[in-house]
Amino acid sequence: MRIGIIGAGAAGLATAWLLEGVHDTLVLEARESVGGNLRSAYVPGGKGTPTALELGVQGIPLHLSTVAGEFTKSVGLEDRWDELPTGCALVHDDGPSPRSAGRGVNAAPRVTADEARAAEELLASHAADWERQEIPWTATLAESVELWDLPRHVKDQALYALPASVFGCAPVDARNLSARAVGPLYADPGPEADARTYRLRGGMQSLAWQLARQCPSAQIVHGAAVRRVRRSNSQFELVDSHGARHLVDAVVLALTAESARCIVGELGGTGPLRRILGAYDYNDLVYGVHSDPCYLPAERGEWAPMTISLHGAWAETTSWHELPDGDVFVSLLTHRETMPRASLTSTAFRLLLPTPAMLTAQAELLRLQGEGGLYFAGHITTPLDDLDSVLSSAVAVARRLAPGSPRLATFTGADG
Structure with missing residues (x-):
């Protein structure tokens, strides 16, 4: 069969890699480079060797990432992991934002460092319990946190600010996120687990490049957004932004729900799919690399590898990288x-919000997986938007399309 894969992020490329040698694959990518949310920036070094910084997936905790670990091992990157420094600080930027009138997350009293640390430890403990007890995915963070005996300012400025800084929403809106989807970001892994986080030397995007390199028979077309899809007898015809027409036997949509909704809208009888995909909600985020410590405390001794700045209605992160040629910072700049x-580069993302409505729609989407030759992979199929889950979704699709693929043998425990 010829399989059309739309989207060359981690899920799309992993699907193509798993199908290599079994089916012919065509990968259409709207951007000029592969990787999706595996997006690295490279800062020139004094010796001519650039240093990779992450604008997308920052790194992974390997104790939670068996599938990601297996993929990197399979493509020859298993010895390329570097440990990331740990430590997080919470700071208040003075002066409320005019955009935040009425939101009130920075109202006095301000949360102290000790209160924030204790709140994070409490969240870690409860998040581990949510996973063990398998609470419903549709249970919100507020349904648990509001029962805890903590001052209002600690909940708003510490507990809710943590996921808000990841998902790009205001802390007040983080209350409505799925507790179980947020929990793994903070859950205590237990005394026996390696709780450290790692990233690939050379950048997380190098995983995408390596997957692409190891698909020699795949046709990967960059800068080719899909403009139109229609059924042609028992096949699909894909028309890309170059005007090229491609006939395929099945389509794997490994892209945002909004883009997938536009694509399936070209096909007849897909009303239920369009309704389901319309329930997905995204935030627009902008990350930037810069060399001035504008969002960190004035005293260098107070800097931490990760800083969450509370300003107005928002909580946004800055990661500090101490490089041989000087300090460099990666900050969320959206608000x-x-x-x-001293800006070096910036990039925009669309980040999915794990709300109860989205997770309910996602369960419906998975029941339609493969119907009429349409398959879905990536974050729109997983309650956890992490690299391991995204790669697991590719394994699940490959099992449906090529159960005899030799490359699937390594992933017998993955269940996308």
Whole structure:
């Protein structure tokens, strides 16, 4: 069969890699480079060797990432993991934002460092319990947190600010996220687990490049957004932004729900799919790399590898990288009132919000998996938007399309 894969992020490329040698694959990618949310930036070094910084997936905790670990091992990157420094600080930027009138997350009293640390430890303990007890995915964070005997300012400025800084929403809106989807970001892994986080030397995007390199028979087309899809007898005809027409026997949509909804809208009889995909909600995020410590405390001794800045209605992160040629920072810039003075690069993302409505729709989407030759992979199929889950979704699709693929043998425990 010829399989059309739309989207060359981790899920799309992993699907193509798993199908290599079994089916012919065509991968159409709207951007000029592969990787999706595996997006690395490279800062020039004094010796001519650039240093990779992550704008997308920052790294992974290997104790939770068996599938990601197996993929990197399978493509020859297993010895390329570097441990990331740990430590997080919470700071208040003075002066409420005019955008935040009425939101009130920074109202006095302000949360102290000790209160924030204790709140994070409490969240870690409860998050582990949510997973063990398998609470419903549709249970919100507020349904648990509001029962805890903590001051209002600690809940708003510490507990809710943590997931808000990841998903790009205001802390007040983080209350409505799925507790079980948020929990793994903070859950205590237990005394026997390796709780450290790692990233690939050379950048997380190198996994995408390696997957693409090891698909020699795949046709990967960059800068080719899909403009139109229609059924042609028992096949699909894909028309890309170059005007090229491609006939395929099945389609794997490994892209955002919004883009997938536009694509299936071209096909007849897909009303239920369009309704389901319409329930997905995204935030627009902008990340930037800069060399001035504009969002960190004035005293260098107070810097941490990760800093969450509370300003107005928002909580946004800055990661500090101490490089041989000087300090470099990666910051979430979406709602900042002041931009960095020494900006090196920036990029935009669409980040899915794990709300109960989205997770309910996702369960419906999975029941339609493969119907009429349409398959879905990536974050729109997984309650956890992490690299391991995204790669597991590719394994699940490959099992349906090529159960005899030799490359699937390594992933017998993955269940996408």
